[in-house]
Structure formats: structure tokens, C-alpha cells
Amino acid sequence: MKKTLLLILLLNLSAFAKTHVVVAYPYLGKIVQAIGGDAVHVKVLSSAKFDPHFIVPKPSLIPAIAKADLLVANGAGLEIGWLPHLLNSAHNPKVRVGTPGFVDVSRAIRLMNVPTSVSRSLGDIHPEGNPHFDTDPHNILPIAKLISKKLSNIDHAHAQVYAQNLQKFTASWKQYLKSFDAKMRTCKGKKVIQYHQLYNYLLKRYGIKYVGTIEPIPGISPSSKHTIALIQKMKKAHITTILQDPYHEKKTAKFIAAKTDAKVIVLPHDVGAVSGTGTLKDFYNTIAERLCP
């Protein structure tokens, strides 16, 4: 009798002990929540209001990292300017880089724009490749799969839950991709310019050609010389769409739009970046609605 009581107690305890997961960006939080369900407690370290390269490393974020069992990063250098310092300050050997508790989801993605040569004279380039793969919904499933694997690794007790959730999520996401692909089909062959190389994965997937960026090289503010050249290029190629992220200044885009009769479309880069993008599906729906109305 005592034994059974003890067993029940222990079982209960283990059921209540949630796995603490901290994630670098909001979209990762949504994926982890979908896979982890009730077995995980998720904390998102950054807000989609901000440029993902330049998140303020608030010391108030340290306790969450100190307690974490799993840390999920975007990788490909996106958080190199803010996360390593916090990670060092948290003194948590469980989620150090290279341990089973540290997940770099870029490892699940075939990265685009991998530079053949790397120099800071080319601006803020990422030697690993373009880190903004979350703009293509087809990249969500490989990430979900990796997260499910990593969660099961550190929390065997819930491995089945994670596998089931992944299955459910995969089925629903595949369904969603069909409808998303259908929406995007009409945009094939469209030509656009963008502020930063933020939407490359999405554009490539749906056959949309990006002809230039508003920033002359990554991480450098627009210059008048580059802007004028861009305007001429746009006029020549009859480009009428400018993709603008929500966090950079919009003045340059508006100026170019006025000179070329192009339309500025503000596209979210992450869950919650603009209003009405609270879920993964809403995030991509907003992209489709705005880019391919």
C-alpha cells in the first residue's frame, strides 16, 4: 500500500516537473510549445518588435537561462551579438554551446547565401549563410523535428508525448502548407526589392525574384548613392514592390516608392512582429495576404 502511494506520488512529481525551455526568438517559442505541449515551460528571450540581430542583452533574462534545461537558438550567427554574453552570465552548464541542452536549429536547414569569401568589408555578413530561414514556412517542419528529438533526448519520460505532438503538428502543418502554397502560387515571377536580405528563403521558394536591397551592404544604413542607383534599376526592370521589415526605418522605402510608383509592403519577419501575427499560421497568413493579395 505504502509502495503504491509512494509510486503515485513520484509519478505525479515527475509529471509536474516541466522541462524549462528558453528560446531566442518568438517563432521558436511557438514550435517548442506545439511539440512540448504541457510537458514544457517556454520562455522567449526576445521580442519581435526589435531587429533580431540587435536584441538588448537585459540581465533580467539571465535567471530564465540559468534555470533552463534546453536552450533553442536560431543559429547561423543571428544572435551572436547578444546571446553569448547572457549565456556566459547564466552559469548554466546544461545549456552551454555544444551540450545536449543547446539546440541550434539552423543545423536542420540547408542555408542559402553562404558566402564564398568572408570579410567585414562586405558588411555584417554571416559566414554560415543567411540566418533568416523562418520566413519560409517549409522550414518549420525540419525545425520541429529537430526540437522534438532534442526534447526527447533530455526528457526521456515524455519522449512519447513529443513524438505524438510532432506527428500531430506535422500532419496539420503539411495541410497548412498546401493552402499556403496555393495562395503564393499567383506571385510566381514577381520582382521585388527588400530592405535587408530577410525574405530570401520565402522568395526563392515561391519563384519571386529579389533584385536589390535598400541597405547597400548588410548592416550598413542606406546611402543616397545606392538609393539613386536602386531607383534607376527599379524603373528599368519595372519593379513595383518594396518589402520592408517592421523594425528598420521606413523613410528610405517611402522615398523610393514615391520616385518609382512602387508599393511598400511591410512584411513580418517573426511571430508577433506586426499585429495579427500571434500564431505561426497567422504569421505566414499575413505574409501571404500582404505579398500575394
Add this chain to the structure above:
Amino acid sequence: MTKKIILLSFCACSSVFAQSEVEELKTLLAQQIKATQALQKRLEVIEHKQARQETTHKHTQKTKQQKRSQIAQNTQKIEALEAKQAVQSTPLPISTATTYSQKSFIPDIALILDGSTVGRNVDNSTYEKYYIPGFNSYNPNEGKDILFNKNRGFNFNYAELSLFSTVGPYFDATAIFHLRPEEFEIEEAYITSRSLPYGLRAKLGRFRSEFGRINSMHQHAWEFTQNPLVFEALLGNEGMKDAGVQLQWVLPTEDTYFMVGLEALQGNNDVSFGEVEKNNLYIGYLKSSFDLSDDTTLLAGASLLHGKNDLGKTTNLYATDLTLRTAFDSYSSFMWQSEFLYRDKSVVDAQEEQAGYYTQLIYQYNQNWSTGVRYDSLYKNLKNAPDDLEKYSAMVEYKPFEFTKFRLQYVYDKSKFYGTDNQRKNTSEILLGFTIEAGAHGSHAF
């Protein structure tokens, strides 16, 4: 006969494509080549015959063409096979040049360069001998050691070389060297633990004490080029850095950050401590941080430095710091940072109590521009020394790129005296400085 050969070669081709073993490929390739050679020979014979015939039949023409295209096809297939074979039998690298190469273990390396041009209302040799009354004294024979931007005219302050590497499962190593035109200095060199449990981390070596806010920062990360006046007066130009050990503990709290740090140092700093017959300095601090709103964060700290001064008596230094930072967007923010230091130093038959603080506002306008002001004060001094020692600073900073910084700074300093007759010497200084960071770059601190 020809047809048969063609058919055969066809068969051979398709069978070749179905298999991938190199050996088989090789033998088949040999057969192919033979077959094609035979074909070519036959074609030559036919051509020869045809040439001799005066009338050309359409029929022969046709077969000739067919054969030609067959041969072309065969040659193509052979070329493809050869290419395949070439890939499969690429010779393994036999060069031993990299056998014991350790390139992948090279530490992360960063290089920081800092220099300036300065205009000041006092010549260099006099400026060296300025002193802060009550804190240090006039020495006509020797100027004091001013680390940064000492000269009117041009200054190259330092090239900072920093190396970082993980040395094993248990420790990381960091070394930061300051190379000056006539001096090599180990600014910091220490190891930190990687795997201690319960939120603990140990550090040992030579390092900047992490008490307060500005002491642990390197000069190139400061918002103004000069050490705050109260640090200059109580800890000297170098701040508190020394050999010793440190233990830090991050408390397992929810959303509020609490960190406790303990340090034991040799105590070489002869401005406040400096009795080094044995190690004499112990430092303890508590830091805490929490969000006032999504975009506003408060960071506060309290510290105690307890040690023996060069008279062998006790010095206690109490410090508090407060930082408030609000982000307006990704590139624009506002920061208010202040630190207060109070020193209680026992000397022969007396207690010396002195205190001061600095407070500064930094406004980051966008990715490229920021501006700031600072006020420094030493408001509590010895009984017979002045207590209206102040300094005003203002700066504008331009960063064309994340790792390139230009700064225009004006400082009006009312804390310096000169000569045996204690003349007050107010200095004004205008400075244009540059700092660049190359190589591996660490992530930003708050």
C-alpha cells in the same frame, strides 16, 4: 553484324548504368572502347567504299548518319562513364602537410586599436604633475602615469589583443594584452569554470574586479574616454585589477536577477589598499536586475571592498551602482548610469572618510549616432582639503559600422591642483578619438 555490335554496346551501356561498382565499370569501359573502336573502323571502311562509289545512294547516306549519331552517343556515354570513374577514383590526399595541424584549435582572436588627437589648455609636462588634493599629492620630480590620451596632439593609446579559448571540459581561458608603444601589459589573463553546478562560476588569474559597473569594463567599452573621477581618486587610473580568485553565484530566482560575487585579491592597488606582505583584499557584491516594463530594465548593485592599506591598517570601500535603460526601438535607447563610492581609510591616529560619484546620461539616437553627458563629483574630502572637486564631460559618438567608432568629447575638469602652493588648475580638453574592433567580437554587455 554492325547492328549486332550496336545493340551489344547499347546493352552494355544500360547495364553499366544500372551498376556502380568501380571494377565492373572499368571492365565495361574497356569493352565499350573496344566496341567503339571497332565501329569507327567499320565506318572508315564504309566511308572508304562510299568514296570510291561514284553514285551515293540515299540509303547508305541514311545508315551513315545513323551510325554517326550512334557513335556520337557512344562517345558521350563513354565520356560520362569516364567522368564518373574519375570522381570515384579521385586519389586520396597523400600530402602529410596537415597531419598534425592544430589550426582548428586556434583561439578566437580580437584586435582593438585606440587613438586620439587632443587639445588641452596645459602643456604635457605640467599636466602630468596635476593632482587631486586630499587623494594624491604634488610631486615635482615625477609625473603620474596617465594611461589614455595623455598628450596634447596625437596619442596612440593601445593595441589590445585578446584571445579566448575553451581549454577543456572544465575551463575557458581568456587573455587580454595591452600593447602600448613602450610597454606590454597583461590587462587580464584568467580561467573560468564551465561546469560548476547550482549557478556557480569560479574565475582565477589576473582580472578586473566585477564589483560595480564600470570597473570590469575595458576602456574601449566606456562611454567617455576618461575614468570617472571618483574611480581615478580612489582606485587610480587602472581601476581595481589584480591577481586572485572569484566565485559568482546566480540565484535560482524567477524573473528578477540576483547575483552574489566574492573575490579575494592580492591587493596591489596602492591608492586604497597596497599592503602586500600577504594577500589583503576581499570584495563582495550583490547585483540585481529586473524589468520595469517590456523595454525598461533596471540594474542595481551594492559592493564592499575590504582590505589593508600601505600603512597596514584597514580600508573599507563601499560602492553602489544604478543603471536604467529604456529601448525605444532596435537602434535607439536611453541609458542613465550612476555609481557612488565611499572610502573609509584608517591611517595613523585617524579615520579618513572620502566619497564621490558620477552620473551619466547616454542617448543612442540611431545605429550610427549617440550622445551623452556626465557629471563627476568628489563631494566629501579630508577636513583641510577642498570638497568642490568636479568634472563635466560631453560627447558625440559616430559609428559608421558596428566595429568602428569615432568620438568627439569635451571635458571641463575642476578637480586638479598644481604646485607646492596648491594652485587650482581647471583644465578643459577637447578630444577626437577612434576605436576599432577587428577579428572575433564578443557579444555586447548590457
